[in-house]
Amino acid sequence: MRSVVCGGLIIAALVCCPAAAARTSVTSALLGLEHSGAITSAAYAGYRATYVSAQRALGRLAGTRRTELGAVLENVRAIAAAGRFTPSRLPALFLTLERNRQWWTNQQLLGNGVRVSFPGSRLVWQHYAGQGLEIQWLGTFGQANGYYLSGHENANLRHLLDEALPLAASRAGGIAWEYLFSFGGGAPPWTSGLSQGTALQVLARAWSRFKEPAYLAAARRALGVFRAPPPQGVRVRRAAGVHFAEYTYAPGDRILNGFIQALVGLYDYTAITKDPGGLALFEAGDAEARAEVPRYDTGAWSRYDQFTESTLNYHELLTEFLAHLCERTRKGAPLIPGPAPAPAPPPTPPATTAPAATAPGATTLTATVPATTTPTATAPPAKPAAASTRPAPIAADAIYCTTARRFTADERTPPVIALLTRKVRAGTRAGVQVRLSKVSNVSLTIRQGGRVVWRTGATVEGGRPRLLWVTPNSGGTFAVTLSATDPAGNFATAQGTITVEGHA
Structure with missing residues (x-):
């Protein structure tokens, strides 16, 4: 639920502001689709039951589990409020809600980016911290390509695609497999x-x-x-x-x-x-x-x-x-x-395929919950x-x-690195400039008379970046050692001297 500022307090939008309170609810959006004939009564009942079940489960959860399931519920509400409940979008949306209810009430906590699967399904799900589990469509279709290229996993390939097709949403005059969570500044779907x-x-x-x-x-x-x-x-x-x-x-x-x-x-x-x-x-x-x-x-x-x-x-x-x-x-x-x-x-009816084993070498986790079904639509040939x-x-x-x-x-x-700065003022926060061929982790070490007086490092992009040196109050000549390690682990070093000029 979106939060707004009213009377100096940040409170839930539905409680505070009449304009926000008028936003379309999940239940009313589903009812509208049922009344218009866009979805059947059975589909309405199934989606509403999934939503109510997730709400009830949220009330029994705390901590991370509550945060993750709550975020998925909020995404569903936000899509409803934006008027984006369309019949073709609902199967993936409510499947996502149900899978999150199943996971966060019964399964282990997950690290960000961990991929999981569910029994009887070939879809790839990924944990996005603070957003719950989401269908990873790139990972899913990448896995399908793996089944195809193996030459001997036709049952898995059919199974995965037959799961994925009904989850496509009508979009841009065709269909698309949508991501149903906020990411990189973008709102779903x-x-x-x-x-x-x-x-x-x-x-x-x-x-x-x-x-x-x-x-x-x-x-x-x-x-x-x-x-x-x-x-x-x-x-x-x-x-x-x-x-x-x-x-x-x-x-x-x-x-x-x-x-x-x-x-x-x-x-x-x-x-x-x-x-x-x-x-x-x-x-x-x-x-x-x-x-x-x-x-x-x-x-x-x-x-x-x-x-x-x-x-x-x-x-x-x-x-x-x-x-x-x-x-x-x-x-x-x-x-x-x-x-x-x-x-x-x-067209011919899609072939029925038996559940197949997980792809060889897979590193995903599998939930110990039953598979569920959602109302679907088929595309014309x-x-x-x-x-x-x-x-x-x-x-x-x-x-x-x-x-x-x-x-x-x-x-x-290896990266190429060289010292550009030759003189700096004493008692300042100086920028030691280097020339660097590509993004690298750069280390700067400054010595005087064999004694280390300054050391710092940072990951910087290629070009002419600067690294901080808080220079001493007195002048002198200082030896500089630079090292750079690129993302692939290639290493290079460079030497030089910098003169610190005293106060005039």
Whole structure:
């Protein structure tokens, strides 16, 4: 529940201010959908029972457990108050609420970022401290890709996708798998070009293997967010083409790893389905990516976005995604436009799959609670396209290949550091300036006559950063030792001297 200031006190909005008190409640939002015929009476009863059960459980909890479940309840209320209770959004929303009730009343406390699973389910859930458990859609579709690539986990692949499809929400003229919690300044529900591109990829792959019309239909509808601008979609027009944003709520962020993986997903979707619509989206993004990628190479490391250098994890992730895009584009375009698509065959009922074992090497936890079901909706089938002619090469694919090789080499290359400051005033908080090739943990040690008089350190980005030195009150010459360790553990040192000038 949002808090506001009234009469000098911070109290619950529903108690204080009439305008806030008028916000739509969860129950009234559900009733409105039932009365309009948007959901059935049975669906209304099921959702309301889930909500009431979670409220009652909250009253019996304390501490961290109460905080986590309370945050999920508040997200549900906030989405209702914002008028965003739509029939297609409710299955994922109330499944999330129920899973959190189950976990926080029966299971262990979790560290931030820990992923868990539930019996009979292949969905990946992640703990976001203070936000409860949320479906990690990137992790879920990444796991589905793992099942596909293994070649022998078809039952798990079908099981996961058959769980995921009914949890997609109508968005941007299509469907999207939404995140239902606050993150990075964005309010729920939001989605991501990164996770949506990965969904496209694995749905197309699964369709190519199983020829299940529902997978192709979902993949085609998932293109909607790539056609629509934020906040509904991720399409951001740029000078050279289109940038596909990482987050629908942050169109100004230019996060490269998510953009590149979205292009990988669009490429694979187009190459498999022969959909000209996918080709148009890929080409618009590819044109912009070729202009953007060189700007993310500092010459010694990668940038995460237009402002900051990458952590090691994000540097490795970006390198991997660039290598994947290199591998594809060096072979040519995903599709040469051909004849109009042929009609699709009639849909067939989805196959029933038995519960399968957790993926090998998984590090997630599994709850000892029963699986639950939520009311669902199905998407109409889409039309596969006819095969096209052999693709022609895409010019300049070396941008992706060369950058991936450079970033790989950066992981083995020590940073370069040098002392720039030569003179400082006595008795001041001086900034000792250094030249640094890439983001590193930098240590500054200052000695006089072999005795250490100052030591400090910080993680700083490449360029000409400064490190603090509270200089002595008397002048003299001081020996300086600098060391730098980059995110990959490469180490370098430099020496120099600084003269401290006494007071005039």
